[in-house]
Amino acid sequence: MIVTDSGAATTVLGEGPPRRWRSLARRGMLFSECESIDHVALEPGGLLQADPEAGTEYLWYLIRGDATFHVDAHGPGRTVSTGHAVLVPRGSHGRLESVSSTELIVVTCVPDAVAHRLPPRAPSLTAPARGIPTATNVDHIAYTVPDLDEAVRFFVDVLGADLLYREETIRSDSDDWMREALNVHPRATTDIAMLRLGPVTNIELFEYTAPDQNRVLPRNSDHGGHHLAFYVRDIDEATAYLRKQPGVQVLGEPRLVTAGPIAGDRWVYFLTPWGMQMELISLPAHLPYEQETLHRRFGPCESWSPAQRPAEGDR
Template structure:
């Protein structure tokens, strides 16, 4: 007699029910400036804006968001490219540090953008008012991502961006079945199971 029971798939470690990243978020000094940059320079689309959100007489902002109770916030949610949602926060109120963290600071961060045309992307971004390129474009000559081109830039308010382009034959792929996500080509629809996903 044969069994009709199916063997359960081996469950990978992780949070039950979580299928992916919904969004990344950045706090910016001026919401209008940041939305204009993300939409006008990077090509994002605005899904919605909301605010002010606050609790003038209570403790909700501290309990829920970990900020000073008298803070208020305006929020914009944007869509950038085929898979990335970006949430922008602009706070007002006491207790805010106004200096962006450096890359070596705890909490330092950057937003890396994949490009199919590295040189054209560098020209476009460096032509935008207030954008500054850090150093010169680099090419990785050795190691697991040999052949990758990259450069860091800063937005007008100091957020670090990175432009990245990598060849199809990255050396790390010969040592593991794990594949880093790369956006599909413009004429190629995104399919989560096409081998480009995590």
């Protein structure tokens, strides 16, 4: 093993050497935090050079052949043989010159110190091939409740949400704005509250009045049926907590899915005091469907609270 300086391993590949294959691995939620693993073949006298301006670290591992590693253009070379690796820290010079026909595994990655300064997506990545142009994320989900004050208290006190703001009553007494914009009766009125629920979800709650209002909540089997699900690490503890909350109805005991794409899932439904359907769900680390697709469900998050709240002076 030849180590020039750093204990971290990674690499940048010049344009010259022929690459036989490439594998990409993502190390974090940002696409910028990634590694590329390349299989490179060099003829005698072929060169592999580290780019000190690229902001990356370098690893060159010889799987066949012999080469000489030079720290800089004028420094003495050091022999590198099959099974040896060269690690070059970020910002350093280095070149590897093959003595014989040589094959290498070249690992290129962006270290955390650099990745944290990069945008959430590398500029070279293209937009999704389908979907809404320029969309970046789901902003919020919304529910209409019978009593906004009651619902806000339940979401905050029982479910752990943060109330962000409430709006003035929205109405239109002289035109069809409510029908045209919101698809409700033109004389409907609504009060709105926005809440932050855990690390990734904004919840908007509406309390409507309307001459043609249907006040029966849909069941799951009805058109418009819905529920809100919470991931929990311990579903038995979470269920016991809900059973103690006034007005909450837990629908039986947690059930286990024993077959199919989400085998290992444990879940239980519960009803809020006004009858809205919700769910607790707890999943194993790996699910059977993951064998069939590269796409993944989101979560779980490390914690319920956002990673960083703004300081008092930034609000």
